Every structure is written in structure tokens, then in C-alpha cells.
Amino acid sequence: MEILDGKIVSAKVLENIKNESSIIIEKAGRPPGLAVVIVGDDPASAIYVRSKERKARKLGFHSEVIESNSSVSDEELTSVIAKLNIDDKIDGILVQLPLPEKFDTWKYLDMIDPEKDVDRFHPVNLGKIMLGRTNIYPCTPSGIVRMLDEYNVDVTGMNCVVLGRSYIVGKPMASMLTNRNATVTICHSRTKNIPEILSRADLIVSAIGIPGFVKADMVKDGSILIDVGINRVDTREAAEEFCTSKEIEKFEKKGYAITGDIHPAAFEKSSFYTPVPGGVGLMTVAMLMDNTFRLFLARTGS
Ligand code: GUN
Numbered sequence: 001m002e003i004l005d006g007k008i009v010s011a012k013v014l015e016n017i018k019n020e021s022s023i024i025i026e027k028a029g030r031p032p033g034l035a036v037v038i039v040g041d042d043p044a045s046a047i048y049v050r051s052k053e054r055k056a057r058k059l060g061f062h063s064e065v066i067e068s069n070s071s072v073s074d075e076e077l078t079s080v081i082a083k084l085n086i087d088d089k090i091d092g093i094l095v096q097l098p099l100p101e102k103f104d105t106w107k108y109l110d111m112i113d114p115e116k117d118v119d120r121f122h123p124v125n126l127g128k129i130m131l132g133r134t135n136i137y138p139c140t141p142s143g144i145v146r147m148l149d150e151y152n153v154d155v156t157g158m159n160c161v162v163l164g165r166s167y168i169v170g171k172p173m174a175s176m177l178t179n180r181n182a183t184v185t186i187c188h189s190r191t192k193n194i195p196e197i198l199s200r201a202d203l204i205v206s207a208i209g210i211p212g213f214v215k216a217d218m219v220k221d222g223s224i225l226i227d228v229g230i231n232r233v234d235t236r237e238a239a240e241e242f243c244t245s246k247e248i249e250k251f252e253k254k255g256y257a258i259t260g261d262i263h264p265a266a267f268e269k270s271s272f273y274t275p276v277p278g279g280v281g282l283m284t285v286a287m288l289m290d291n292t293f294r295l296f297l298a299r300t301g302s
Pocket of ligand 1: 139140
């Protein structure tokens, strides 16, 4: 079993952006600009947004975070996005999800100028992905494909199983694998007999958010296991069962640890796997920077 190393591949993606961007920024007279809109006080979202801001700044990008508390009105939020749509400093707009429940998420995602839609969740962009008519993709599936490419994994003809049908990961992931000539099955909460479907998979992408859901006896020898889950476990038993030794150490200090959806014993049977942490999560942020840079190139005609 070989690790698909998110640390190494994400560093390479960021290094490439840095190298490519310096001359282009000078010519364009401004850096790529990323705006992140965050509403409410979800602690996980706050951590993700801070990490996006830090990475953008480190690359020399212009970075704005627009924070509102959950009592912000629909008019105010609409006006924030409308202003960003016509702000020349901004190439990429991202609305951090989930929005607090009272907000109609699609209303705001639909409002983002598709050319500034850095997450690629606008219906026009999701449609283009399905049709194979774009080369900019949602960050998480894009990061997964980038890792597979880095390790020369060709999915042509593979039986791929995607666990989860969200527009953030599952649906675009399935389209992208299909466009790369894989045979794809999407499973979700109503799917019958998931273990049997998994047992035939050459490659599994799990994005359901349940620690240890994919167990060793469900996967075949030599399968490729991609773990999108970022789950917090709060008991010692769970940490010891699901987490890496480093995360168990962290549990001792912090009282919680992070793990994915795939049981460590399943990784033992794989040919390639992505660890949590240190796998897909790092790629997601790196691809967000890559998408911002690509949108900047398109908008500046560079
Ligand atoms: N919340 C979890 N993943 C994502 C993502 O990829 N983009 C946004 N905007 N919010 C998220």
C-alpha cells in the first residue's frame, strides 16, 4: 500500500502557482483576488476559512473575508455578493457552506457571476462539468484527480464507487471519473447493499462523514481508497479504533482527534490510499488557490 500524499502534492500545486504567477502578476499590475463570504459562527467553517485566507496571502494573492453574523438580512447578503461580482480586484468568490439553516443556499450560489465562481457550484458550471466542457472543477474532486495524476493512476475502465451524492463532492466527482472513462456507481443513504457494491470497487471515494464506515471486509485487495471524510471523534475508544498514532497523541492533549470515513484496517488492503489528516483536505485548499489563479488568468487575458 502506498500513500497518496496530500502534503507533497499540495505543496507542488502551490509551488507551481507561485512560479507561474510572479511574472503574470507583474504584467497584469495586480494579484489574483479571492473573496470568502462566511455567515454565522460554525467553528469548523471558521477554521477552514482562516486556512484559505492564510494560503492566499502566502501566495501573494489579494484576500478578503466578509464575515456576517447569522442575523444578517437577505438584502445585506445579496448586496455583498452583488458588490463582489463587480469588484475588479476579485477573481474568485466563495460562499462558505453550510449557510445557517434559514438561508436559501441556492439563491446565493446562483447569484455569483459564473466567471468568478471559484467553487464551481453555479448550475452553469456544474452543467459544464457534466458535459466535459470546462477545465476548472470543484476543489475537492479536482484535488483527488490531481493526486491520482501525480501517482500515474489511470481510472480508465475501473469500477469506481463514490459514497455520497452532494454537489460539493459526490456528483462532480462521479462526472469527472466518468469523463475519464471509469464506470461509476454513486451510493447514498438509501442505497441497498453498499458492502456488496464496495466489494467490487477498484476505487472508492468516500464522502459521507461517518468514522470507520468503510471496513476492511468490504473492500477488495489492491483497491484504491480515497477518504474525503474529516470527522471529529471525542472518545478515547473511537480515537484508538479509527485514528493514526499521531492523532491519538493529539487526543491526549486536546480531547478530540480527526479521522476519515475509512477504517485503518481497510487501508492495509489497498494499493493506494489517502490518509486523514494529510490527504484530500490539503488538496482542497491547494485547488482553491489553483482555481483562483485560473480565474485570474481568464479575467486578465493572461
Ligand atoms: N464546505 C465544505 N466544503 C466546502 C467547499 O468546497 N466549498 C465551500 N464553499 N464550502 C464548503
